[in-house]
Amino acid sequence: MRTSRTITIFAVTATAGTALVLGPRIASGEGVFGGDSPVLASVGAVPSVRPTVELSNPAAEYQVRNGMNGLVLELPGDDTAIESGVAVQQWHNLHATDQRWRIESTGDGDYVTFTNVRSEKVLTVKDDSVTNGAALIQVEPKPGDDTQEWGLEDAGDGQVWIVNRATGKAVDVPDDDTNRRDGTVIQQWRLQDYAKDQRWVLVPVAVP
Numbered sequence: 001m002r003t004s005r006t007i008t009i010f011a012v013t014a015t016a017g018t019a020l021v022l023g024p025r026i027a028s029g030e031g032v033f034g035g036d037s038p039v040l041a042s043v044g045a046v047p048s049v050r051p052t053v054e055l056s057n058p059a060a061e062y063q064v065r066n067g068m069n070g071l072v073l074e075l076p077g078d079d080t081a082i083e084s085g086v087a088v089q090q091w092h093n094l095h096a097t098d099q100r101w102r103i104e105s106t107g108d109g110d111y112v113t114f115t116n117v118r119s120e121k122v123l124t125v126k127d128d129s130v131t132n133g134a135a136l137i138q139v140e141p142k143p144g145d146d147t148q149e150w151g152l153e154d155a156g157d158g159q160v161w162i163v164n165r166a167t168g169k170a171v172d173v174p175d176d177d178t179n180r181r182d183g184t185v186i187q188q189w190r191l192q193d194y195a196k197d198q199r200w201v202l203v204p205v206a207v208p
Helices: none
Strands: 009-013 023-024 060-066 072-075 090-091 101-105 113-117 122-125 136-138 150-156 161-164 170-172 187-189 201-205
Touching: 113 150
Parallel strands: none
Antiparallel strands: 009 023, 060 072, 060 101, 060 201, 072 090, 101 113, 113 122, 122 136, 150 161, 161 170, 161 201, 170 187
């Protein structure tokens, strides 16, 4: 159940090639950057006591880098896997187009979508499954589909948990903090605060 409460949320700095830096701020009507900036300008309902994280530049492109092994989310092949249903995997950083994602607000303040820059398809859970171990895939965007929407929750040290709106489960690397293999398909799993491989760093790679 989602319950409303006032929370401290986090300001985000975004510089190309530099990991996001999170620092505690209280949101105000003007946004934490002042002026008319909409960044962190409101506090909404959150699914847990953890603060939600919002991004400072919705036009930026990001690598989604695992906090445990340093590998990034990508599509298989050499920028060729653009069809729906393709499983999302981890790979070492090649600075490839299919390793870049746009992270865009759904408009309700709490959730975002992850759109692959190469394929223009979004991250979701295969077959809308709610089970642990279900693979993450890319599909055509479908506004209003909760399984395509993700919450960003502060995990400390500049890292976030990425939690699916429909399933409540987190983006996870299989094998209990031991998997450093290129090509491993990324899955969802119940959120485990102690799991290092459920923590992700959003690294801006193109900031207009």
